[in-house]
Every structure is written in C-alpha cells, then in structure tokens.
C-alpha cells in the first residue's frame with residue numbers, strides 16, 4: 001500500500017481520508033496543515049505542520065492536496081514543488097469510472113460519482129459526491145465539480161472553475177477558466193472566463 005500524505009486538515013480532507021481508507025491502495029500516513037503547530041500522532045496518523053514534508057524523501061510517498069478551494073490547490077502545488085507523479089489519483093470504490101476516461105494526478109473522485117466514456121479530467125480536480133460527468137467531457141486542471149452536479153455529454157470546463165452543488169450543464173457547452181457556477185444553476189449557453197453565473201437558466205450575477 002502507498003503511504004498517503006494529505007495536505008490540508010479541513011472537512012474536505014476528512015472525506016478524502018475516508019476514500020483512502022475505503023481503497024486498498026493507500027494508507028493515510030500523515031495530515032499536514034499550516035495551522036498545525038508541532039507534530040502529534042492520533043490513531044496511527046501523524047498530524048503536523050506542512051513543513052514536516054521538508055524532512056521526507058517525497059519519492060517514498062503519495063500526496064493529495066486536500067483543500068476545496070481551487071486557487072489554493074494551484075498555489076500549494078506550485079509552492080511545494082513536489083513532482084506531479086507523486087500525487088495520487090483517489091477514486092472511491094463506489095464511484096464508476098469508465099475504462100476509457102482519463103484522470104490526472106492529484107484528482108479525487110468521491111463516493112457515487114460517475115465519469116463516463118472518453119472523458120478527460122485534469123490534475124488536482126475534485127469530482128465530488130454523486131456528481132455525474134457524462135461522456136466526452138474535458139475538464140482542465142483545478143476544476144471542482146460539487147456534489148450532485150450533472151455535466152451532460154461533450155461539456156468543457158476551463159481551469160480552476162467551480163461548479164456549485166446540484167448544477168446542470170446541458171450537452172456541448174463550454175465554460176471558461178476560473179468561473180463560479182451557482183448551486184442549482186442550469187447552464188444552457190457557453191460561459192466566458194472569470195464569470196460568476198447562477199440561476200435557471202444561468203446568467204451572470206453581480207456580487208452584493
């Protein structure tokens with residue numbers, strides 16, 4: 001079994017620990033976070049400051065940036081400089097992933113999610129609980145598809161975009177990079193870059 005180190009100790013990290021426990025591939029070795037002072041051990045797992053990684057030979061471990069914020073995952077990946085091959089692909093055993101789908105290192109696929117044929121998912125993405133990624137999707141790095149999202153066939157999502165819980169994207173639509181799609185939205189047209197859109201049908205919204 002590979003020894004897994006989770007970077008981030010919040011709620012998202014707890015879900016990823018469950019995925020690691022449910023798989024027969026990984027055992028959680030340590031959870032590190034900038035908010036932890038010193039080092040302690042609970043139930044056989046080391047909890048330590050992120051600087052703990054500096055004392056390790058990273059090639060002996062697998063890593064996952066267990067933080068929900070897309071920009072933060074990108075920043076941490078760049079800062080730590082751990083080679084991308086050392087990042088695990090974590091797939092919960094109840095998820096259904098087509099043999100023809102590709103999933104990048106650092107990406108997590110949560111319980112009951114589905115990734116269908118010929119979809120390509122980038123690095124450090126999150127396919128959250130019960131999300132459906134239909135056939136031939138393209139998802140760039142650092143995307144987060146929240147619980148119960150439905151991406152219909154041939155949807156493209158740009159880098160860093162967050163699709164909120166329960167949103168639906170109809171077939172063939174393109175969403176640009178670093179967008180936020182509101183919870184429950186129905187995306188029926190293409191969406192540009194750096195846009196926040198919500199509602200049915202989804203329209204650009206202005207923050208209060």
Ligand SMILES: CC(C)(COP(=O)(O)OP(=O)(O)OC[C@H]1O[C@@H](n2cnc3c(N)ncnc32)[C@H](O)[C@@H]1OP(=O)(O)O)[C@@H](O)C(=O)NCCC(=O)NCCS
Nearest residue numbers: 146147164165180181182183184197198199205206207208
């Ligand atoms: C869309 C979203 C990002 C907007 O957040 P925000 O920028 O802070 O926007 P505000 O709360 O200031 O709301 C701005 C306007 O949009 C409306 N709005 C906000 N979220 C909406 C949504 N999901 N659907 C429809 N309208 C929404 C607000 O009612 C408000 O309307 P008003 O101007 O008529 O009063 C946020 O509400 C949202 O849905 N985030 C997704 C969260 C999520 O699913 N997380 C999953 C974690 S796993």
